[in-house]
Amino acid sequence: MKILLIGATGEIGKIIHPELGKNHEIISAGRNSGDFKIDLSDTNSIENLFKEIKDIDACICVAGDCYTGDLLSLDEEKLNIGIKNKLLGQVNLVLTGQKYLNNNGSFTLTSGKMADKPVKNNIGKAIVNGAIHSFVLAASLELQRGIRINAVSPGKVSDIPVNDLIHAYTKSLQESVNGEIIKVNY
Ligand SMILES: NC(=O)c1ccc[n+]([C@@H]2O[C@H](COP(=O)([O-])OP(=O)(O)OC[C@H]3O[C@@H](n4cnc5c(N)ncnc54)[C@H](OP(=O)(O)O)[C@@H]3O)[C@@H](O)[C@H]2O)c1
DSSP states (O other): OEEEEETTTSHHHHHHHHHHTTTSEEEEEESSSBSEEOOTTOHHHHHHHHHHSOOOOEEEEOOOOOOOBOGGGOOHHHHHHHIIIIIHHHHHHHHHHTTTSOTTOEEEEEOOGGGTSOOTTBHHHHHHHHHHHHHHHHHTTTOOTTOEEEEEEESOGGGSOHHHHHHHHHHHHHSOOOSOEEEEOO
């Protein structure tokens, strides 16, 4: 498969990139790193990337920042960091990418445990991750040409056995699952 991997140089990307690269062609992308440049917070940048890279079977996103801080410190501007980068970034990736992905392709988004099991100071992540789950459930009903979508929702990555994380992404990529929130280390 030809896979577009956004965020390949991050903590999760560094784990899954070499593993997926054993069996697939990986095109990496990030704001400042990777084979191609993309900024998820900029819709034009997403469209340009899909126009430039042809023939993609799967798109995996392991990128997107969120604000960390307590309820009293949270305001609209801080909330918008995660909404713009991580939530709308991944949503726009799908809205745009659905026009370009090959038949029977797949999207794998990344959310996080804070959606379901928040701890203090993570309201920004809880909101964004929960919304990504809702988007995946709803979009999976409507994507066309056999295209699937799932989210991997990890706990703290440094606490997760590497193979469990890899299994979650390969499950979304290679199995016939659609509209699934794949929870890792809850
Ligand atoms: N690490 C964890 O414990 C954990 C747990 C649960 C969920 N998550 C979620 O998983 C995702 C990845 O986490 P991570 O820890 O691997 O992140 P990370 O170490 O901060 O790396 C982020 C990666 O994404 C790229 N990136 C960041 N913002 C981008 C943007 N706006 N457009 C395009 N590329 C962008 C970065 O490359 P450039 O700097 O070149 O842009 C980098 O390769 C995040 O959404 C995070 O919330 C992480």
